[in-house]
Every structure is written in C-alpha cells, then in structure tokens.
Amino acid sequence: MRFSKMARGFLTGAGLLAIAACGNGDKQDDKSSKDDKGSSIEMPSKNPYPSTYSPYSSKTTLLTGATILTGTGDKIENGALLIVDGKIAGIGEKAPKLPKGVKKDDLVTIDVTGKTITPGIIDIHSHLGVYPSPGFASTSDGNEAVSPNTANVWAEHSVWPQDPGFTRALAGGITSLQILPGSANLFGGRTVTLKNVPARTVQDMKFPDAPYGMKMACGENPKRVYGNKGGPGTRMGNFAGYRAAWIEAREYKQKWDDYSQAVEDGKDDATMPSQNLKLETLAMALDGDLKVHMHCYRADEMVQVLDMAKEFGYEVASFQHAVEAYKVADYLAEAQTCAAVWADWWGFKLEAYDAVRENAAMISVPENSCTIIHSDSERDIQRLNQETAKAVADGAKLGIETPPEEAITWITANPAKSMGILDQTGTLEAGKMADIVVWDGDPFSVYTKAERVYIDGALMFDLNDATLSPRMDFEIGQQDNGPRGGAGQ
C-alpha cells in the first residue's frame, strides 16, 4: 500500500492524446454558413468550445547578459532578448533594435547576467485539471473507463481550471501543456492544449489555434480494465478494437466527404449524415486534422502501431511513455514519430520492466528522431528540466553526448512540434509568442529554479515577488504553507 495521494493515474490507465489542428481561428463556427454559390450549408461546428485566451499585459522588455538556449539548437552566451507586444522581437549577442513606433522610454531593461534564458517549458503529457489536487473521487475526471472506445470524450470538459497543480507547474517554468484523458481505453478521447495561465474557464486557457489531439492506449491498461468487462482481454483484442474503429471511421469520413462534395456541387437534395462524436474525432485523425498520441510501452507494439497507421492512413504524432523506445529508435525516426518518455521511471508494471536510464538519449541518436521528456505527474511537471538533466547524464555515460542547447529541445521545441504548436511557441525566435523562462542558474542543475516565467510576454511568475505567485481558489482562506504560498511552494 502506498500513501501517495496520486491515484497513480498511469496504473489505472491515465494516458495521453495528441493534438490536431482545427485551424479555424478559434472562433465558434456558425452552424450554417453561406458558400460561394449562396446556398445554405448545414455543417456541425468543428470548434464549439473555442479558445477565449488572450495574453495579459506585457511591457516592452529587454533581458540582457544571459546565456540563452534558443530551442533551435543554438546557444548564445551573454545574449539579449527583446519582448515587444507579447512577442519575441529580437534575440542575439547584441541588444536587438527597438522596432519603429516603440518608445525608448517604455523599455524595461533587466540585467540577467549569470542566468539562463530558455523557451517556456512544454509538457506534452499532463493530467492537471483532470486528476487535480485535492485528489478525491469527486475530482477524479481523467478516465472515462466505461467503454474501450471513448473517442467521443474531450479532456477539456473535465479540466478543473482551479487545480493548484497548474500554479506549481508555473513555478517550474511550464508555459504550455497538453492535458490528456487516461489510458484505460483503446481510444481515450480528445486532448486539449493549454496556456498555463490561471483562468476562470478552460476556454480562457486553451492555446489559440492549437490542433486537437487524441489519446490512444496500447498494452496492459485496456486489457486489464476490460478483460472482465467484455474485452478486449488480450493485446490481439486491443488491435482488433482499434482496427474495427478505424474501419468505421473511414466509412464515416467517406459519408461526410460525399456530403461536402454534393453540397459543393450544388445538389440541394443532399442529406447531411448524422453527427457521431466518436467517429468525428477518429475521422479527423484520418484527415490529418488531429494528432494521435499513443500510450505504448513495448517496442514490438509500437512497431505494430506504426503498421496500423499505414494501414489506415494516419500519422502517430507521438508514443507516450515509450519505455522500450530505445529498442526501436530506428523505426521511430524513420516514421518521424516522437517518443515522449520519463527519465527513469520503471517497474510499476511488467511492460515498464525493460526501462533503461539511457532511453531518451538512445532515442535521440538516429537522424530525424524526436525525443521528448514528459511528466505524467503533478510532481515531475514542476521540474522537467531536472528530468532532462538526468536523462542527458545517463546518455553521456553511454557515450551519447547531448549539449544543453540540444537537451532543451526535449522539453520545448520537440513537444511543440508533436503538439502542432511549434509555429507559435517552443523556440526563442523573432515573431513567436514570448513564452520564456529566466532560470537563476544552469537550468540542468538541481539547485536552480525558474526565477521569472513570461507567457506571451506577461510576467506570470516571479520567484522574488510574492504578489506574482498565484493561488487557486481552493487554497484561499485555508491553512497556509508559508510566506509565498500558491505557486511559490
């Protein structure tokens, strides 16, 4: 018996999903719209719960004197970074020039000599909000473990924005994160990508224009959960379940494609097919509009999943946990599928028995590989930098060198790529969102903390300013934990 409050989500089937683009500008689609020909088309909304996130106010800020790990594989010593209007306006060895129209008087210059600047940290695998703190049955909303296929559920409908875990993650430098349903089911449901900004509603946290993802799960969890509940009860049952669903989704997609074509052709008698939430999500995956994130531990199963993806014509954006990825790093690189892993978790179930501490580094060896360190934990999301540091060190012992400028991509650019938001965040490049962490030392040291965390240029956390340490409602008016409270815990 363990005494951890964690429901050990990964044991009961916490899992993950991917994100796929809906790319409709985060405005709620009208139920009906006019096409070119002026005929009225009834189409279900592709984005009925649109993002209402907007950045908080930011100052024109110049950070100088820092070591900058850009997330693009570069390192700049004694560099400078300029934030204007919530975006990165420039970065380099010399202070970037102020854009036209920006007044010099408005510029705040902060000397961060001796500190390190990195892109905001991105966790591709979190259950914050769906398995929040406090962890009671009444707040356990991460696994719709009632049927092996719940592609119809959306994690965002479970996310409790008041989870204090979001604030602790903020103090660890997390600026964006993907919330996934659990891994009890073959198809766990849709994921949601959030900006880590405290909000009243989940829509206020949704990352603008981030594609949706879908969580699927391999192996032990589905067969354990459904073995005595009608199946699947075996790994072959798992695959039969996936394939049957993809076949149905293919037919569903065809119906809708036919309908769209008929409408386009001006056929007034075209009948709209009935909307099916499960199949709609799966069809989006087949259309490439949604990213598939597959919880999978064993090497052999991952390669079979890649075959299945070819069979049905979709892409696997990532394998999650991927404890045995090191055995098939070549296959994963070939398929350009990311592997999101822990540094050193192992042995909590048999499919996690062959873990090696060198996994992440070994995944990174082949060309076109994509290594990600994830948390799947309300504790480790607070220190993905530390998890990365351990994984890098173990790789080095095996002769795989990963310099800091490359290691940082495992928790910034690579998860952003896999989640489909790399065009907006994940690296420090001019024009991107100013999602930035200033660390008070080497980000890969155990003694280092995130000192300043900017999201879209707004300073959301400051280690040295208790007024910039958010507290969630649950913590208000309760027994306190210290002078800073909230995030700065």
Add this chain to the structure above:
Amino acid sequence: MISPHILRKLFVAGFAGATAMISTALAETIVIENAEIHLTGQAGKIENGTIVMEDGRITAVGRLVNKPSGARVIDAKSAPVTPGFFAALSGVGLEEISLNGEGNDTRTDNDFPFSAALDARDALNPDSTIIPISRAGGVTRAYVTTAPSGKLLGGCGSVIDLSGTQEPVMAGCLAQNVVMGYDGARRAGDNKAGAFAKLRLYINEALRYARSPAAFRDSGTDSDLKYLDLAAFAPVARGELPMLVHVESAPDIRRLIKLKKEFGLKLILVSAREAWRVAPELAAEDIPVILNPMDNLPARFEAMGATLENAARLHEAGVTIAFFDSDIGYTHNVRLLPQLAGNAVANGLPYEAALAAISTNPAKIWGLEAQLGTIEPGKIGDLVIWDGDPLELSSRPVAVFINGQQTSLENRQSKLAERYKDLSKGDLPIAYRGR
C-alpha cells in the same frame, strides 16, 4: 569437472557466509586517497583526505593516515566520497513489479487476517533486480517493510544491505508500520476518531495479551487482531519498538504526540506534510520525521500546509529528518534519494544536512549510528565515490563499497542499454549479444 551450476552455488554460499560475519579473511584492505570526504563526524568535510578500510570496516580517515601495506590503493582524484546512501523507508526487495501479484509483497489483500505479525524478512527477495540497480545509484542500505493493507498495522521491517548477498538482513524487525490520518480513517469506519480508538484498543489489548496470553484467551476478547498480531504489537505498546506512523496533518501529529506521552510510545513519523507546523514539539519529544521534500501540493485537506520547505523548517527546529518517496521512489527508484536531497537544498536545507538526511539520519533513526551513516573509524565500510557533486542530477557513482568491499555497478538496466546500443542487424539476433 564441477558444473557451472554447482560452482555458482558454492560461490553464493561462501559469499553469504563471509558477509554475515562482515568479511574476515576474504576482506581486501582498501585505501581511497585524494578524496573529498563528506560527513566525517566532528571533522566535517575533509579535502584531499584518505580513507582506510580493513576487514570490512573503516579504520582510518584523515589527511595524514598510515596506509597499511598490501592495501589496494584507489586514487579518487579529488572526487567526493560520501557514506553509502540509506533509504530510510522502502519496499526494496519486496516488490519487483508493482502491479503483478507475484512480484509484489509490500502489501496483502485487504481482507487478509494478519497484520502486525507480518515480517518483511519472510518475503524479502535478495535476488530482486532493484537491489543492483539501486546500488549503482549509490544506495547501500535500506529499511524495508511490509505496509498496512486492510488494517491499521502493517508489520515490521528490517535494515538490509544492498551488496547482493543472500543474507542481506543487518537488523531485523525494527518498527511496526502504522497508518493514521485519512488513510487510517479509511480503515477504521472512515473516521479519524475511529482510527485513534482502534489504535488505543490495540495498545491495551497487546499489553493485556503480553501480560498473560492464557488469561487473554480465556477472557474471550473479540479483537480484530490475531494472537500473533497482538504478540507482535506488544513491544510497540510497551514503547520498546517504535511505531512508524504515516500521518499528514498538524492536528493529527499533535494527537499522536499526546498518545506517545500517555503510553510511553516511541514514534517515527512518515510523510507528515504538515510536520513543520509542529516542529518545536517534535524536536522536544525527539520524534524523527521521514518525509518527501518534493511534496508541495494540497493533495488532501490534511495536507493543505504541504510545502517544499518542510525539510528545511524541521531541520532548523532541530528535528531529525530523513527522506523517502511513497511512489516509484519507494521501490524501483530509491536511487533518486540524491535528487530528493538536492531539491531540499534548493529549498533552504543546508547541504550537509541534506546529505545527512539520506545517510547519517536514517542510520540514527534505525539505531545503527554506531555502525553506519558517517565516514569515521570503526564504522562499516559503506562508501561511494562520485564523479561530481553527489546531489547533482548529472552525478553518478564511480565506485560503491559495501561492508568494505567494492561492489559491481552492472545491472539488468545497464546490460540492456549496452545490448541495444547498436541496432544494426549483425550476424545473429540481438538475443545473442551481451548475454
């Protein structure tokens, strides 16, 4: 010709015997020189120091020591040397796979009749792969215990060494594992008062039983505990053996302190996320706390005060602290003790105090401070040479000594990584490599 099978048996028998006696004739004399030696007791940190180990024990430590002739001399090249790390609370050797029935003896089914009578020594698997994997991370000793399942009591634990011996138990049945707080309440009518009522009842019944088992039986008392459990709990009720109590909130901790005074109990607190709120009382009563310095979430109402500064605040008040992790770090990742300690330093705990929380203090809590926990003459030769700051994420052990002997750092994981380093097809399948 002796078959390899027999040879291995002979080897195991010989090795086990030698270790049980803490090595005599077999023990190599080892000198580690040019070392940055931590936790040397009064002397503090010694730079460019030398350590001598003879017959399994440390015999000399300092800048100027005589090196015995015939010793194997290891140049530490200024690297840090610490005592072997000591998991103050774990399931090492009791669990191979958490979710597999066969691989997990840390707990029982909830309706299993026995509780306090469980003894970790009866389930311990010295062949667990977790032992060499943990050793490669610098962990040389662990307290291992069964844990409460359906009842408040979970049995007694022992301190083992991680050398790989078949006889790893160094000190047996050292404390009774007890759960209180919300987890205790769930085992006692879903009520914290129920848990306290039960614990008092158990104490009284165990005392009565110990005074006269026959009279107790004759009285027809309908106890939840079996006679074996009552017998096992009696030394705890008499205050001879500590209660290792899982508890979180400050009010619950205060109630336990009262109970301790009332019955003359010995207490060791576990988890205790709000212990910092009761720090002066804990220091005054000399009650140690085994905690996770990374617990900082209001996971329950009883943990609203959880903070990364729990360790630092307790230490400052003079409470003896040690670290543990109730999750994967309870078994498979006890090797992450340095990361726990490093994070405690990042949150205000002095460096040497953090090192002590994973070496000196566990030895003290388990009554083994005369033998373990510091690098001083007379102590058992449990040492680790590190390739950098022992608490830093990038550091790993270069050499691990247990009972004065150098141990292997090879393990199932290191072999798997080696085996898959090259994924090319080769002349034969991967299954033929690195066997």
